[in-house]
Amino acid sequence: EVVLTQSPATLSLSPGERATLSCRASQSVSNYLAWYQQKPGQAPRLLIYDASNRATGIPARFSGSGSGTDFTLTISSLEPEDFAVYYCQQRSNWRLTFGGGTKVEIK
């Protein structure tokens, strides 16, 4: 099973600041990594797939990068609605796994 480790667990930032979230895989997942955003009481929302492709309707302030074992989700300038929990997820094999999440909270 591929273990995904997200860091930091919590990120305290102010609106307008840049957020950089990390996801590290225990073995190479090529570029088969996705990012999701989840707000309290809601289902997750797909942001990025295959490391760097924005899903339909996702604002350009969200970007993804990386390959192999190290991946980054960047939010260039935080909007109030961006404060949420973010999960990475790999699909390099059919034992799909998610990271433990990073909470982006208002400082």
Place this chain on the structure above:
Amino acid sequence: QVQLVESGGGLVKPGGSLRLSCAASGFTFSDYYMSWIRQAPGKGLEWISYISSTSGYTNYTDSAKGRFTISRDNAKNSLYLQMNSLRAEDTAVYYCARDLSPVTTGVFDYWGQGTLVTVSS
């Protein structure tokens, strides 16, 4: 518009069974792989199982293997999860989710609102 609506959750005793359903609409259900994903209270996401578009392939996480069975009825645009031998650690919100496209599997662009399963005596 794409909609996924889960049902069938509830309170069940340890060792009991439950069958979850997911009603799909707004897309050609028979073209897409579908998955069940769960989230224990206050915890992260855990993929449970997937089924291919024609039911030819299924897969399960280790904790579900032998206890849970995923199935679908393309004529009814419905996905199911039969859960047997339930344990306290199966307590979670269960989501059904659709693959991004018929050729991009294992990425989920639409999710239902979830149905809560509570396993407790």
